[in-house]
Amino acid sequence: MGIGYAAIAIKAGMTPLETISMSFLVYAGAGQIIAASMVLSGATAMAIILTNFVVNLRYFVMSTCVLNQIEDSNTPLNILAAHVTVDESFAMFSLSEDSSIWTYLGIAITAWLSWCLGAGIGVVLLDLLPVIVTNSFNISLYALFVAILTPAVKESKQIALLVLITAVLNIVLSQFLGNWSLIVSTLVGAAIGMYIVDDEYLISGDV
C-alpha cells in the first residue's frame, strides 16, 4: 500500500532514505502523498508543513477515540499508540469490540511497518513493475475500507443511510473545501447520525 506513495516520492526526486524515513516518522497516508506531490511541484517547506498539519488534524479525533476505548494502558504505551494511529488502525480497532492496548498495538504496529515496508518495496521494485500493477495496488487501501464498512451496512439500514449521506456530503464538499472536506464530512456526518441511528445499532459501549 505504500507503493503508490513511493512512486510519487521518487518522481519528486526524494532519495530512497528520505522516502522511507518519511513513512517511518510522519506515517500519514494522504499527508505523505500530498507532501511528496508538493515537493514535486516545488512548494516551500513551510507550505508543505502547514498543509500536512491541516490534513492530519483528523488524527486528533481518531487518537481520542482509540485511547478512550483502551482500558489497560499507561502513558508511554499511549504515546506509542498515538504515533501509530491512522485511518485504518483506528477503523479496525473501533469496529472490534476489544479494549486491550496490546490488540491495538498489534493491529497498528503491523500496519505501520507494512506501510514502511511498502515504501521500501516500492523504491526497489517501481522500475520493474508495469504501470498496470502499481495502479492496481492503489485499490488495496480502498478495498480494505469497503471490506470493513460492508458488514455494518448489511446489518443496519440506518448505518447504510448514514454512510450514503456522508459519502454524498463529502463528494459535494470536496469541490469547495479540498482537503478539509474529509474531516468536515466525518464530523457533520456523525452529527447527522445522532438523529438517524438508534443506539442499539452501534457497537456496545467500548468506545
Place this chain on the structure above:
Amino acid sequence: MDYMAVVILGCAVVTFIPRLIPALFIDKLDFPPKVEKFLNLIPYTALAALICPGVLTVDNQLWYIGLIGAIVAAGLAWKKVPLGAIVILTVVILIAVYSIVPFF
C-alpha cells in the same frame, strides 16, 4: 538543514502533535453518553468520506477502475470473505480488468 530534512521533520512534528495530545490528557477526558454516541459514529462516517470520492482517483485517467474495485470488494465482503483475501482478490481482479481495457 537541507530542504527535504526540514520537510520530513516538520511534517513529522505537526502530524504527531494532534495524535499526542489525547495520549497525555486522556485520563482527564470523561465523555457523557451523547458524546460517546458521536464518537461511535465517527468510524462509519470517516470510512464513507475516505472512500467517496477518493476511490474514483485510484486511476487518474480511468475513474471507473476504482468503482469496479469498490464493487468487487463490497461483493466479497457481503459474502463474508476474510479481510486479507478481499484485498488480495480485489488487486488481482483489477489487474485482470486492466488487461482487457485496451480491447474496448
